[in-house]
Amino acid sequence: MEKQTTKIMNNEIKSMTERILHGHIYIKKNNVGIFKAKSFEESLLVNHGFAGRNGGVSPAPYDSLNFSLSRPDNMENVRRNFHILSETADFDVRSIVIVNYEHGNNVCRVDKRDCGSAPNTKKCLPRCDGIITNDKDVTLLTLHADCGALFFLDKEHGAIGLAHAGWKGTFLRIASRVVEAMKNEFSTKAEDLLVALGPCVCGNCYEIDNDLADKFISEFGTDAVIRRKNGLKPTLDISLATIIQLCETGVKSENITVFDACTFEMEDKFFSYRRDKGQTGAMAAYMKLV
Numbered sequence: 001m002e003k004q005t006t007k008i009m010n011n012e013i014k015s016m017t018e019r020i021l022h023g024h025i026y027i028k029k030n031n032v033g034i035f036k037a038k039s040f041e042e043s044l045l046v047n048h049g050f051a052g053r054n055g056g057v058s059p060a061p062y063d064s065l066n067f068s069l070s071r072p073d074n075m076e077n078v079r080r081n082f083h084i085l086s087e088t089a090d091f092d093v094r095s096i097v098i099v100n101y102e103h104g105n106n107v108c109r110v111d112k113r114d115c116g117s118a119p120n121t122k123k124c125l126p127r128c129d130g131i132i133t134n135d136k137d138v139t140l141l142t143l144h145a146d147c148g149a150l151f152f153l154d155k156e157h158g159a160i161g162l163a164h165a166g167w168k169g170t171f172l173r174i175a176s177r178v179v180e181a182m183k184n185e186f187s188t189k190a191e192d193l194l195v196a197l198g199p200c201v202c203g204n205c206y207e208i209d210n211d212l213a214d215k216f217i218s219e220f221g222t223d224a225v226i227r228r229k230n231g232l233k234p235t236l237d238i239s240l241a242t243i244i245q246l247c248e249t250g251v252k253s254e255n256i257t258v259f260d261a262c263t264f265e266m267e268d269k270f271f272s273y274r275r276d277k278g279q280t281g282a283m284a285a286y287m288k289l290v
């Protein structure tokens with residue numbers, strides 16, 4: 001019985017993925033590379049993006065636009081990097097609310113009272129991997145170095161969400177949890193949502209152990225895991241696992257954009273925790289209502 005369900009689901013995945021939008025807009029300003037989703041830009045409702053590794057002041061191996069608040073880069077460099085990003089991306093640095101991620105699936109609603117919240121500081125959010133708001137005075141911000149950045153926009157209710165999704169958060173269905181939180185807080189309808197999946201480690205590069213592969217297959221079907229020959233480890237497509245849960249939650253596949261930019265492969269543009277074996281910086285995704 002279970003096998004049959006998986007088979008039907010896998011057939012559906014094929015027709016779903018055909019309608020998904022692929023690609024991104026890339027702009028460069030102040031030497032900072034910013035990746036954007038066309039659908040979000042066309043809405044004219046948000047200022048959003050994912051900043052690559054260049055244009056900052058941090059030295060190697062955090063070179064150079066590093067936002068990590070936990071790695072041993074000089075905090076003065078990180079502070080300057082936040083100012084460079086806010087100037088480049090045109091938002092007030094004081095409006096930032098940074099997710100306090102723990103590779104889980106909690107989602108927090110935030111507003112202007114939370115501005116200035118950052119992990120490892122006096123003012124920080126409860127542990128969460130997703131943040132949502134309908135407050136125009138807030139810039140949502142998440143940190144990444146291979147983990148996916150998930151952007152959500154409810155055009156009808158003027159609400160946004162941003163999430164951090166590594167394998168743990170993906171397995172715990174962080175994308176579905178953001179949709180549910182937006183439904184509860186802003187009366188969002190899943191079918192109205194625009195979603196974009198920012199740069200992350202891709203399905204060809206993300207090696208995992210067989211045990212984890214089995215777990216993902218039992219949760220999301222066979223398509224999210226690529227079995228390889230010649231004794232090579234399987235790989236995980238976290239973007240596809242996210243797409244599956246989004247569609248199961250009611251998001252339309254034609255409203256989903258995948259940036260198709262692999263952090264592991266594109267060393268000149270991105271930090272990658274896995275490629276650089278932890279000796280690397282963290283990048284920022286940001287979004288605010290305008």
Ligand SMILES: [Zn+2]
Pocket residue numbers: 201202203204205206262263264265
């Ligand atoms: Zn890749």
